Amino acid sequence: MKYAVIGHPIDHSLSPVMHNANFTALNYKANYEALNIPETDFHLIKEIIDEKSIAGFNVTIPHKERIIPFLDEIDEQSKTVGAVNTVKIKNGKWIGYNTDGIGYVTGLNQIYPDLKNASILILGAGGASKGIANELSKYVDYKLTVANRSKQRFKHWTLDINKISLEEAEADLASFDIIINTTPAGMNQNKDIVIDLERLDVRTLVSDIVYVPFKTPILKMAEAKGNPIYNGLDMFVYQGAESFKIWTNKMPDIKVMKDAVLKHL
Structure with a gap:
């Protein structure tokens, strides 16, 4: 079986490292690759996937919304979020799912078990934010x-x-138990911090959905202030684990998946 992740650019993706480690651990005869598909070529997506005989694929930036018109069905989560990050191909039908929110919250719930009573601020209003919310x-x-x-x-x-606006969030920052950055600020070589942390309460957990770099500027600043921090590694692993379950109806080896990514990082 063949699986893939599509995006542009895609050479930074650790999805192949993670999924291929899981396939090996489970003796599941499959391989997973990264496919760089620029926006200008996206109209050929059906031909590209069919030609490679791919049974399922992940979708990353900037194609999570662009893929929807090519799908035969999408699940309720994808309809609510308006974005798809996992596609299963079954009997020629393309079925879209969104596992980003499930992936993030599964991990967050393990380090912050009292989510029920948490006051939460999410920074950014894009597809990832909507899925997590x-x-x-x-x-x-x-x-x-x-x-x-x-x-x-x-x-x-x-x-x-x-x-609310970012300015309103800054003014009321001390009232939140968890702050989650879903914006691109801090990714790769970007040194931006989307919000001023001056009013941050020391008890507040500060999180970023990015895992490269391992500590984004907002996490470094929060840690320097004495706050607990949480990055996007678990989200990446758990959304991948959910994708594997969707494609195969099998349980993944999550420890192997996470260890493979950590080793690579």
């Missing part, structure tokens, strides 16, 4: 708060959340 809303009693530079991004949000 949708999944977190199943766990928490308090209304979630999402902050974005422009409130225009909330136009197509149907989730019942508090929608």
Whole structure:
């Protein structure tokens, strides 16, 4: 069997490292590769996937919304979020799923078991934010708060959340138990921090969905202030584990998957 991840650029992706380690551990005869597909070639996606006889694939930036018109079905999570990160091909049908929110919350719940009573601020209003907010809303009693530079991004949000600006979030920062950065600020060589942490309470858990670098600028700053921090490695591993279950109906070896990524990092 063949599986893949599609995106652009894609050479940084550790999905092949993670999935191939899992296949080996389970003696599952398959291989997983990264396919770089620029936006200009995306209209050929059906031909590219069919030609390679791929049975399922992951979708990463910038194609999570672009893939939807090519799908025959999408699950409820994908409909709510408006983005797909996993595609299963069954009897010629392309079926879309979104495992990002499940992946993040599965990991977060292990290090912060009292999610039910947490007051949570999510920074950014893109696809990842929406997926995480949708999944977190199943766990928490308090209304979630999402902050974005422009409130225009909330136009197509149907989730019942508090929608605020980054300036409003900064002013009320001390009231949150968990702060989650879903913006690209801090990725790769980017040194930006999306929000001023001056009013941060020392008890607040500060999280970033990025795992490369292992500590983004916002996590480094929070750690320097004495706050607990949590990066996006577990989200990456657990969303991959969910994808594997969708494709194969088998249970993955999550420890092997995580160890493979850590070793590579």
